[in-house]
């Protein structure tokens with residue numbers, strides 16, 4: 459008979475975090491490279507804003523690192539998502555399939571296009587979109603007419619699917635790409651949490667029409683605030699750059715704009731921070747992998763919880779380490795969260811599911827039983843790279 463012992467979990471974490479400063483945050487950035495030097499260069503040359511060499515350099519290096527043909531830097535991951543959906547052809551009144559288990563930005567960006575999020579269920583193992591369940595659902599509700607996917611229940615066009623690589627764990631992209639092709643749905647990848655994550659050896663974020671990254675302060679590298687659009691399509695990359703920089707036509711001094719654009723550019727000073735952080739990324743990934751391996755070992759002997767590991771097809775960046783309570787101990791979650799936070803160990807449950815939020819309560823959705831089950835049992839545990847350094 460398994461028993462659940464929160465004290466055992468606290469002492470295990472305390473032991474693993476022996477060298478950490480308390481309180482231990484869930485995820486902290488670290489600046490141990492050329493950050494100060496590059497920032498200083500911005501200040502000394504006065505290139506802190508919309509012009510400067512670091513933006514181009516950051517975009518180039520992001521493309522190199524991810525293997526995407528093009529990267530366009532943006533003001534944050536949310537603005538990158540907004541533009542990615544626009545470039546996927548999402549129009550007012552369309553529906554976009556999106557997991558209910560995600561950060562609110564994914565759904566909000568769909569709303570910014572005056573489109574409707576259509577919530578899909580999660581995979582019980584990688585926490586992203588569950589391809590088998592999605593395929594069965596679309597068989598039931600969707601029909602392709604003139605190369606357009608129609609939701610027969612609402613009569614609306616299902617224009618795109620946004621997958622999310624939750625906590626850095628890649629979704630099973632191959633069957634998802636196949637579903638998108640079968641139903642004439644554009645694929646967008648929310649890889650905000652997945653810089654440094656690979657699916658079958660390929661960096662995530664550029665399988666669909668576009669993917670996005672975030673460089674918010676809690677992500678694996680940070681630019682303060684920032685994001686990027688990844689794509690292998692030259693025309694899409696050009697449109698992404700154009701739309702995120704006020705849709706201004708190239709001219710030395712005339713201000714001409716050919717459509718309603720956005721001021722979603724990444725300032726040079728943020729890009730400078732990004733260039734320095736990218737230099738550190740291989741080291742950060744190593745340290746995070748070490749931390750995850752140690753957690754995995756440590757939790758092996760603990761009753762009632764499982765440490766979540768990457769899938770066979772994937773290499774995860776282990777952005778946020780995650781444990782899952784056994785089903786029978788679901789009701790223990792809140793007590794454990796409180797106890798750990800009281801002990802100054804930063805842990806948190808996953809996001810409130812999107813379909814439970816007031817603004818998305820009435821959106822179309824499939825059966826969401828797996829996401830509901832996961833949301834009740836998952837806990838994110840401290841994941842800063844420096845915790846792995848010291849192991």
Ligand SMILES: *Cc1c(COP(=O)(O)O)cnc(C)c1O
Nearest residue numbers: 534535536561563650672673674
């Ligand atoms: C962080 C995050 C975003 C948004 O990124 P910001 O840079 O904070 O706007 C979008 N989706 C997911 C899954 C994220 O974790």
